[in-house]
Amino acid sequence: MKNILKDRNIVGLHMIGDLQNCDPTFLSSLKVEDLKQRVSLLIKMHGFIELGSYYHQFDVGVTGVISLSESHVSIHTWPREGYVSLDVFICNYTKDNSQETKLLFNDLTKLFDPGKIIKKEVQRYFKNN
């Protein structure tokens, strides 16, 4: 499959989220199987293809890395700190996925109901002119 985008220098958009002021009780009660099911559903809803994943339940908190045809999603929860780190990196191999990337990121943040979100949008490049 060839890269059919006009601007071949842009790999895709990487959304980085520090989700702060989440409810520690909710984060503590969150189980891997619940999170996995919700995340997979959102990935599918937004038209991306999950290849596989690895999730782990800590004594306190969960962590998950999800491999997509279009790159990856990662989630780490820190219940004591009311914090979740969220990354959504989606490549543009066959079309510009930037808007859908933002929508998936937003839907994933809603799973954790954060009081505050520190968000960064990082464009990734094949080549920098």
Place this chain on the structure above:
Amino acid sequence: MKNILKDRNIVGLHMIGDLQNCDPTFLSSLKVEDLKQRVSLLIKMHGFIELGSYYHQFDVGVTGVISLSESHVSIHTWPREGYVSLDVFICNYTKDNSQETKLLFNDLTKLFDPGKIIKKEVQRYFKNN
């Protein structure tokens, strides 16, 4: 385990790399099992704990997401474009891992011998004052 760092607001350092001008022939020949073995060894050498991973071999290129006790590593190769995306996100839960994070990132970049590296250092925060 409690967070014993003085500055409890810093989660950790996230290193983002766009590895450009890699050898397409080398990237095309790279197999998941080789990459997995090399990456796991470097993670261990730098004192981090791999919990598990998911790797996938595309027709052209490989992708891997690696779950660590200290957060994650992700790698996606694009042989045709001579490009690799590399992320190393290491938290500071029990100590400041920033220097070791940079060393792991540098060692991982060497696996791909890129002609050019576009590097971003993103501090992640529990709280932003």
